[in-house]
Amino acid sequence: MLNVIHTKKGLQLFLGFLFGILFGIFLHKGGATKYDVIVGQLLLIDFTVVKIMLSAVITGMIGIFAMKSFGWVELHPKPGSWGSSAIGGLIFGIGFATLGYCPGTIAGAVGNGYIDAATGGIVGILIGAGLFAAIYPRLMNGILRKGDFGDITIPKLIKVPECIIVPIVATFLVFILLALESKGM
Amino acid sequence: MDWIFEARWSPYAAGIGIGVLSWFTFLLSNKPIGCSTAFARTSGMFVRIFRGKKIDEMPYYKQFSPSIDWEWMLVLGVVLGGFISARISGDFSIQVVPAMWAASFGSAPFPRILTALAGGIFLGFGARWSGGCTSGHGISGTLQLAISSWIAAVCFFIGGIASAFIIFKVIG
Numbered sequence: 431m432l433n434v435i436h437t438k439k440g441l442q443l444f445l446g447f448l449f450g451i452l453f454g455i456f457l458h459k460g461g462a463t464k465y466d467v468i469v470g471q472l473l474l475i476d477f478t479v480v481k482i483m484l485s486a487v488i489t490g491m492i493g494i495f496a497m498k499s500f501g502w503v504e505l506h507p508k509p510g511s512w513g514s515s516a517i518g519g520l521i522f523g524i525g526f527a528t529l530g531y532c533p534g535t536i537a538g539a540v541g542n543g544y545i546d547a548a549t550g551g552i553v554g555i556l557i558g559a560g561l562f563a564a565i566y567p568r569l570m571n572g573i574l575r576k577g578d579f580g581d582i583t584i585p586k587l588i589k590v591p592e593c594i595i596v597p598i599v600a601t602f603l604v605f606i607l608l609a610l611e612s613k614g615m
Numbered sequence: 616m617d618w619i620f621e622a623r624w625s626p627y628a629a630g631i632g633i634g635v636l637s638w639f640t641f642l643l644s645n646k647p648i649g650c651s652t653a654f655a656r657t658s659g660m661f662v663r664i665f666r667g668k669k670i671d672e673m674p675y676y677k678q679f680s681p682s683i684d685w686e687w688m689l690v691l692g693v694v695l696g697g698f699i700s701a702r703i704s705g706d707f708s709i710q711v712v713p714a715m716w717a718a719s720f721g722s723a724p725f726p727r728i729l730t731a732l733a734g735g736i737f738l739g740f741g742a743r744w745s746g747g748c749t750s751g752h753g754i755s756g757t758l759q760l761a762i763s764s765w766i767a768a769v770c771f772f773i774g775g776i777a778s779a780f781i782i783f784k785v786i787g
Binding site: 432435436442443444445446447448449450451452453454455456457458459460461462463464465466469470472473474478479481482483484485486487488489490491493494497502503504505506507508509510511512514515516517518519520521522523524525526527528529530531532533534535536537538539540541542543544545546547549550551552553554555556557558559560561562563564566567569570574579581582583584585587592595596599607 | 623634642675691694699706709713714716724732733743744757762769770776779782
């Protein structure tokens, strides 16, 4: 049944669009489509973005690992390496602070009417992605492979069953949120 | 039903909503929420206008073909969802310079747009270097407990916090 749904191309494009609309509504309602909220997070004066992300991770993780245990869904962990994940992450961070939006929230910011996002921001991301594609042949067998660890997950790395790791990580993340609240952040 | 029209929800309500949404993207589409690949595909569509079929020989576009896919439609949907939500919340506004930027760097549009362009270049480049963004790695990848995503997400914030402090405390 699910497999049939997954292979219907037109239906999937429609579902992607529908999920996007809902994602955009949540991002806007949470405040994440706003430059001031994102930069406020990076200046450590407004913890809205971390609160949205961690509550999404806790909720999503519990549901998805539960559905996985029933065999309803499969995971799609991304492969990575220190050279790719860490260095790429730091470059992304420079852009994150300078632009004040990320690739998802900037789409919501465009819908919110923010011209800096709709002009400079979107054009910049397209140029950056294009530049990466152009130099990719020179990076793909070098720095991007440095310290390669593949698509491994925490439960597989430390060889502890998911049904133990998931509640531990969820509890840890809830404690971070409680600590933020208790400090009035 | 007044909550539908509120300008802001609790960040926890928005986050739980995104978490539940990800259950459905996994279940019905067998896909995690992600956004940055759509920008790579779009840039490929522009490159194709100028370079034509040569693009098919480029290793990156062999992996991520410049075409409209599920994720591309998702990003398009986010624009519409952001618009709908802003309109029904009475929060839609045409704005060039965000308040926080204006307080440090003035309200002239050009410097802000140019900085956004530079920031976008780093963001687009870094997202493809690390293989994901704040949604794909930061939310979808970390919730699957992927090592690559936890490292990337921590580095997004290390780089972002350091850069924000330099921009607003040192330069601004």
